[in-house]
Amino acid sequence: METRFRHIFLALVPALLYAFSASAYSAEAEPESAEETALIEPEVERREFDEADIDGNDFEVVLSMGYISIEDFGVNNMLAGKLNYYVNEDVFVQLAVGQSKGGETSFETLSGGAPLLTDSERELSYYSISIGYNLLPGEAFVTQNTTYNTAFYVSAGVGNTDFAGDDRYTFNYGAGYRFLLNDFFTINADFRNNMFDMDTFGENKGTNNFEYSLGFGLVF
Amino acid sequence: MLLLVTSVRATADEEVPLTIDDPFIEMHTGAGSGYPIFHVVDRGQKIIILKRKTNWYKIRAENGKEGWATREQMQQTLLPDGQQLKFAELDQNAFERRRWELGVTAGELEDAPITSVYGAYGFTRNFSTELTLGHSVGNVSSSLLYKLNLLMQPFPDWDYSPYFTLGLGTIDVKPSATLIEPADKSNEFSQLGLGLRKYLSRRFMLRLEFNEYVIFSASNDKDENEDINEWKLGFAIFF
Incomplete structure (x- = not known):
């Protein structure tokens, strides 16, 4: 029984952590500009260099x-x-x-x-x-x-x-x-x-x- | 979400930073090798491209210095994802895939000098159509020549690529003012031509052409049509 609880707990912790961090992330994303740049960073990395833009x-x-x-x-x-x-x-x-x-x-x-x-x-x-x-x-x-x-x-x-x-x-x-x-x-x-x-x-x-x-x- | 979209769009307009992969890039004061080098940007530093003039790129370094660098050196830079920058080469391949062509030629039409401008549109790599306006100025007359022709280039990938043309048009002849024969005349003609094209650099090409015209000038008091020859040399830019 104990091991079963432990299993559930172990399964729940990452799920809760994830949910928590995700909500914190989205809550902070709008007002904080620092978080915003972190959000779009991958977009910047993936930006295509287009010679035609020169x-x-x-x-x-x-x-x-x-x-x-x-x-x-x-x-x-x-x-x-x-x-x-x-x-x-x-x-x-x-x-x-x-x-x-x-x-x-x-x-x-x-x-x-x-x-x-x-x-x-x-x-x-x-x-x-x-x-x-x-x-x-x-x-x-x-x-x-x-x-x-x-x-x-x-x-x-x-x-x-x-x-x-x-x-x-x-x-x-x-x-x-x-x-x-x-x-x-x-x-x-x-x-x-x-x-x-x-x-x-x-x-x-x-x-x-x-x-x-x-x-x-x-x-x- | 809206904020995210707008911020992405805002960054898309910015220049992409490039990282120098050569030991250094030389910055010239102008777009030409004759202009002196006034600054050097080291490997690992970032630059952005501001504009291009022929084969030279105006760049801005991290310290705000702006100068001109060669195309060869620009190719030794890395994109944000670590890939080496590769310019779409404007080379023989681009030339073979061209659609539009604008050019000027100078030559001789039956002993009189002729200057022409033309525009061409390519349907395929082998076939294109051209519209030519020629102005021939001789001692006794000057002529305006309007021509529409079809051009066939059997070997577009050859360095010196031959082509054949077949055309129709009209030629308006205006006698010199000092002559006493003032009648202007206008005739249709057909034309058969043979030419050679050579790709030079970037958007630039050279062409040499020989044409034979049959002017339909036969009338009640003249039995024969006129045959005249033209050769010309010119250059064109393509898009």
């Missing part, structure tokens, strides 16, 4: 303003939009569109006669596909404690320029300086030459149209 920043849009010197048509304001895709730390691909408006040639100004081009023919627009190479990564030390990352890059590409009423196949090459304000914003100073043939004045001649611009970029 914010990838391989693209950049740049809005640039500056000047383009259109051969024979003076230096004119220009506006350009660029999309950069960073292939790796060195190479990037750039799609660009730009527009400007040609001024008067010296001949037109001096002769005071009929204009050589209509107003709409003076409108210049271009697009280009270029490959860029970050030649010199670097840092700019603004103050002793303020440092910005920079990169000097070169680029070259092809595209089209619509000017003087015609499409003109265009080669471009240039260089630029990228100043990284932080992980998201950049300032870009670009210089490039757009080379295309013009036959507007009779004979076909190659022209060099230098462009320099300052752009504001957003990395995403």
